[in-house]
Amino acid sequence: MPADSVPSPDIDHMASRLVASLSSLSRSVERRVDRDYARPKPPEAQLALLRHVADHGGVTVREAAEALLMKPNNVSALVRQLTERGLLERRPDAVDKRVAHLHLTPTARRELAEVGRLMSAHVARALRAMTDGELDALGSALGALNALDENLRHSA
Helix, strand or coil, X not given: CCHHHCCHHHHHHHHHHHHHHHHHHHHHHHXXXXXXXXXXXXXXXXXXXXXXXXXXXXXEHHHHXXXXXXXXXXXXXXXXXXXXXXXXXXXXXXXXXXXXXXXXXXXXXXXXXHHHHHHHHHHHHHHHCXXXXXXXXXXXXXXXXXXXXXXXXXXX
């Protein structure tokens, strides 16, 4: 059923429930990982930047800020923190020395992989406790959640 044909109160209710559910899900995963991770886990904003740099090595601060829907000065602060912790390297651009390209350090790659494994393991364990019907519904919803994410990104 197209969104235009769904009554507004139903959409509003769904939006409210979805926001609450996604926030709760995120906090649940965070708590589990915090409990099992040997070191203090980086905050989610730092993890998001590290993941983006892992996927787009050599990205600039401005490009990362645009992709992560963050302000460049906030990304610059994250870069400074992560550089001080030895997780990011800033390499100057060959042409424009004012521009730096971001790269993960080997330590960051290890820590990011470890956090990712912990998160996936906890979610996989919870998925195994669900019924086949719940798993089917969740699997079907993944495409819709990705579309929702794209719609939100393009409207930001």
